[in-house]
Amino acid sequence: MVTRLRDREVVTLTADLVILTIREGELCLLLVERANEPFKSRSALPGGFLRAGETIEETALRELAEETSLDGLPLHLEQVGLYSAPDRDPREPRVVTCSFLAIAPNLPVPVAGSDAHAARWVPVRDVDRLTGGLAFDHAAILADALARARTKLQYTTIATAFCAPEFTISELREVYEVVWGVEVDRPNFHRKVTDADDFVVPTGKKSSKGTGRPALLYRAGTARVLHPPMVLPAAPESVVDG
């Protein structure tokens, strides 16, 4: 069968971002309020349209820069999946979106919303209670990105992307506890992280925050895979795209 032109549907492509960070011990997500129809004034993931000459990754990075004040920070950005249900967006031409998982350190400024729409950090566990829920299929996109983040904490070093350039082992442990929602044994975590090959490297400096013994400061190492992996107690049914 020869492919005929009428078999192809032209679409517009968007990049939608699940931008995660940790604020005050809570896993938070950046949401915007939609300024236009469809789903006007509903909460949605930040995102935008692919422009001529750019890759979808460049679209995602551009939107990320517009929504947050991160510039050259040690950011993690990865594709999660393509969402293409024909009825996911009523606009014409059809809108298909590529979702991205972005992980950011806690930003001092809540959000520098340069656009008209209000951008804000929302605790992930409060998302269900948003009036009307998320726009489009963004609830499903969020769930998949969260699952990806949770599994990737196990086998990769992305946990450091939640931290400032210099961080303590306890801050890194908090990442696991907050994202997984479980307690992690402090002494064993310390050993495991410092023993792992190039996960974290000591800076020599100390933290000196508040009471208690000052913690040593570390920065992220060059390792991308975590060997051996960090395993969470109960088996997580959280392997995405499978």
Added chain:
Amino acid sequence: MVTRLRDREVVTLTADLVILTIREGELCLLLVERANEPFKSRSALPGGFLRAGETIEETALRELAEETSLDGLPLHLEQVGLYSAPDRDPREPRVVTCSFLAIAPNLPVPVAGSDAHAARWVPVRDVDRLTGGLAFDHAAILADALARARTKLQYTTIATAFCAPEFTISELREVYEVVWGVEVDRPNFHRKVTDADDFVVPTGKKSSKGTGRPALLYRAGTARVLHPPMVLPAAPESVVDG
């Protein structure tokens, strides 16, 4: 900034498939010969255009059905990534592709090529030697899909997707050895697989193929994640999209 229509580029979407199977102890890949420009008569991944009303998964399944004779078989199909470099395809409108990893049991018929183009199984390690290499960015797409398959063998039960509905433990072990390119200790593998929770379930039947003691036959269990994971000896730098 308000999004203007001229900022959006319309694109056509394709699904490209990395269909893997094991034939005669070799990891093989389904390739087609392109019938049209661009890259006419070059080897390429099978794929096709998104049609109106279908999801990209349906596009992939439709192409898979056209290229192979699998019908309701226990097939594994998952998205790997979106490839959107502006110069990856010279056609207009711009062509962006979503790649899929498909894992199939060894099919008795090599390929039922219903289309004009010749489809054939090619050992993965021979792909580099193809005259001219693969069309488009398919070499990169293949590399990413292979990395995904190799890592997913560790933490998931997708290895059973390479096997017929009923299989022996040795056949399952061959999957790991062929995909990873390493030897796996037979006795330990047997224990690990049969001990894992619902990875494989015995059927009670025996194989009786050739000489030697007949092996018990198993079928795939319902577990999707493998706990504890199967680890390959040396750390693989093979975590994709990270």
Added chain:
DNA sequence: GCAAAAGTGTTTTAGCTACACCCATGT
């Protein structure tokens, strides 16, 4: 000194590795 947080040691247990060994079938 006391509370609080960081970091180290120790015991127990689970899982993996590397084999040796036995079992069931074809020739």
Added chain:
DNA sequence: ACATGGGTGTAGCTAAAACACTTTTGC
């Protein structure tokens, strides 16, 4: 009988879990 592949047992090692303990700071 013996070759061939399937399956089990076992000793030694490695790593993880649980928890006691020491160290360094602020008050």
